[in-house]
Amino acid sequence: MKKYMLDMTVKECINIHANHCLLKLISDCTLPGTLPGQFVQVRVDNSPATFLRRPVSIHYIDEVNNELWLLIQKVGDGTRMMSKCRPGDRLNLILPLGNGFTIPPCTDNECKNLLIGGGVGTAPLLFLGARLKAKGHKPVFLLGARTQSELLQLQYFQAFGTVYTTTEDGSCGEKGFVTRHSILKSVRFDNIYTCGPKPMMKAVAEYAFSSSISCEVSLENTMACGIGACLCCVEDTREGNICVCTEGPVFNIDKLKWLN
Amino acid sequence: MAELKINIGKLSLKSPVTTASGTFGYGMEYADFMDIERLGGIFVKGTTAEPREGNPYPRMAETPAGMLNAVGLQNKGSDYFIHSIYPKIKDLDTNIIVNVSGSTVSSYVACAEKMAALEKIPAIELNISCPNVKKGGMAFGVTATGAAEVVRAVREVYPKVLIVKLSPNVTDITEIAKAVEAEGADSVSLINTLLGMAIDVNKRKPILSTITGGLSGPCVKPVALRMVWQTYKAVKIPIIGIGGIASWKDAVEFMLAGAAAVQVGTSNFIDPAISMKITGGIREYCDKYGFKTAAELTGALEISGNV
CATH class of the missing domain: 3.40.50.80 (Nucleotide-binding domain of ferredoxin-NADP reductase (FNR) module)
Known part of the structure; x- marks a missing residue:
């Protein structure tokens, strides 16, 4: 899937809990196609302690209104800065990244x-x-x-x-x-x-x-680039060390070494 | 408009802006964000004769204005590169330069020999400065005799442009630069990462699986710039400046200090199109100050008085 670097506008930033906020972003252009399970890399400006982008999974896409929702947990300076966004602020995102969950065929709608x-x-x-x-x-x-x-x-x-x-x-x-x-x-x-x-x-x-x-x-291994260049986010799988950002973040458990 | 073309020995680059090994994959990873053929060159991921799994996760720690990594030269080996990657990138209209690493002199030689046979690889960058591998790597790059030994052996089998990537984790980088120049290196690139460390205070444990790792990003720029300037005064071969370059201004600083070209590294992670912005900025700088060519910037630092 082709990746894009986009500036998006903050529509709403709602503090839904002391430690969490819901960020609704609007794109000027039509949002690229995305799959559930994919993530974005958000550039965090005006946060001196935040050097790298922050990988955040896509919470929801409202295709009709060209909206992308992110659910942010305030864990450090970067996510705290994101939670302070105001309507009209601009955020730079790289998307869509990673693979995505497997959706069963629509003919199989008895699938639970x-x-x-x-x-x-x-x-x-x-x-x-x-x-x-x-x-x-x-x-x-x-x-x-x-x-x-x-x-x-x-x-x-x-x-x-x-x-x-x-x-x-x-x-x-x-x-x-x-x-x-x-x-x-x-x-x-x-x-x-x-x-x-x-x-x-x-x-x-x-x-x-x-x-x-x-x-x-x-998986949410710590990442730097998010596009398979730096090899920092690897998971030790049955196929060796592979990048969570490109081969994941979604893995079938058969591929992981979690189970004996 | 100023001419951006520069030369590194016999190698002609359409621009002084290249991308650093380990930060740009094999180039294709960035093709969605920019025209990678506008780069002077792409230094591809460190390649070893045999496949390497690299170090265990966690391999990365963010730092103020930078990051530590401990990837440990994960790569699928030279044969995989030749059969599965080279065919996809060989026809790109830019210089594809392979970063060659090893654990022994003979493993450097084995990998370099294979790269010499690839028609569309005009140069290699010998990595004698990786701080994240137990054997070899930086061990060769921290003494003049070790650096000379591996460059001498590789020079015998590698007739094309040989660039040697130097470690900053030394007392005097100019001693190493002079030693590899004497053995026939065509160019030196510097700096590789600075050895560093990060600790998780809540767990009272190191963040990296290897405890120490290599520091990169804007935080290392002043150190790198100083080392490029010192090396420029010590050797005659062209220098490729690396270390925290995040803007055209950083790149120009390296060139004024003596670099013929630059590599953009960690900043590719924050802005995957940064190298194009840097390229445009260097051209504008040249035009503004009347430099007809980017090559004229190299060593154009003006120092007044008896310094």
């Missing part, structure tokens, strides 16, 4: 797809859910967080499929981790897609593997 997200890792699953629904699938979301306020964007997920939740403190949905949710026992899924903290994804991968369910995970 489970999208498991944790924390800010739920971000790419909204775009994936939207595309799955558009293809005639009925995606099921299983979203986990420490507490209710950290379950982000629930109303948007609900627009594209059934949503189940878990919280560690039991404030919303079932108490505990996503991998213990009762839906996993009551429904037989064909595909699992997951993105979130690595321990969560590893637990999901183990569950999928032991249940013989196809599973794709989205």
Whole structure:
């Protein structure tokens, strides 16, 4: 896929939680085609401690209004600066980057797809859910967080499929981790897609593997270039060290060395 | 409009702006963002005789105005380059220069010999300065005798343009530059990365899997510029300046200090089209100050008094 470097305009920057913001960007030109699971590299200006671009997964694409949404967790100076954007500000992005999740053929609309997200890792699953629904699938979301306020964007997920939740403190949905949710026992899924903290994804991968369910995970190794030039973001896979930015960020668990 | 064409020994470059090994892949990675054929040359990823897996992740740490890397020369080896990459890039209308690395003198020679046989590779850059490999690499580049030994052996099998990439992790870079010039190197490129380190205070652990790594980016520019200037006074062969170049002004500074050409490295990660902006800026600078050619910038630094 051809990559573009674009200046985009901030339409809204909404602080949806103390540690998270939703950034809605508008492109002057028609947005290039993108796949769920792909990411953008955002240049962060006016942040002296931020030298490299920040890789951020695509949260949602509104093709009608030419909007790109990013869900940002404020972890350091770079993401904090991004969360301070005001409407009208310009941001420079490189996109679309990486591969993307595998979407089952639309003829197979009986296929049961489970999208498991944790924390800010739920971000790419909204775009994936939207595309799955558009293809005639009925995606099921299983979203986990420490507490209710950290379950982000629930109303948007609900627009594209059934949503189940878990919280560690039991404030919303079932108490505990996503991998213990009762839906996993009551429904037989064909595909699992997951993105979130690595321990969560590893637990999901183990569950999928032991249940013989196809599973794709989205990795977020630290990156520099984002386009396969620097070889900094490699994951140690069954094919050796390969770039997460170009060969990923989405990997089938069969390719990883997570499972024995 | 000023003429940008410059020469590195027998090698003719349409512009003094080239891209640094390890930051520009094989050129194709950047083709969506710019016309890569407008570059003076592309120094492709470090290549070794045998495939190398490189170092374990994590390999990168961001620093103020720069980054540390510990990639460790991951590449699929010279045969893969010859059969799978060379056919895709050989017809590009720019100089494709292969960065040749090794762990022993014989492995440098083996790789250089293979590159000599490739018609469309007019030059190699001998990497005796990679700080991220345990054996070889920088070990050859930190003593004049080690540098001379590997250049002498490669010179015997490599008749085309031989550029030697120098390490800044030395007491006196001019000693190394003079040693490789004496062995017949056609040019020196400098600097490779500076050995550095980063620590995660929350985990109380090094960030890089290798503990130390190579520092690059704008933070190294003043050090690199100083070393280019010192080397310019010490050798007669052309110098390719590298180190934190992020604008046309940086590039002009390197040329005034004595560089015949420059390599743009880490800044490609922030702006993948930066090398084109630098090229345009050098031309405008030449026109503004009445330089008919970019080559006239080399060493045009004016120093007054008895310095």
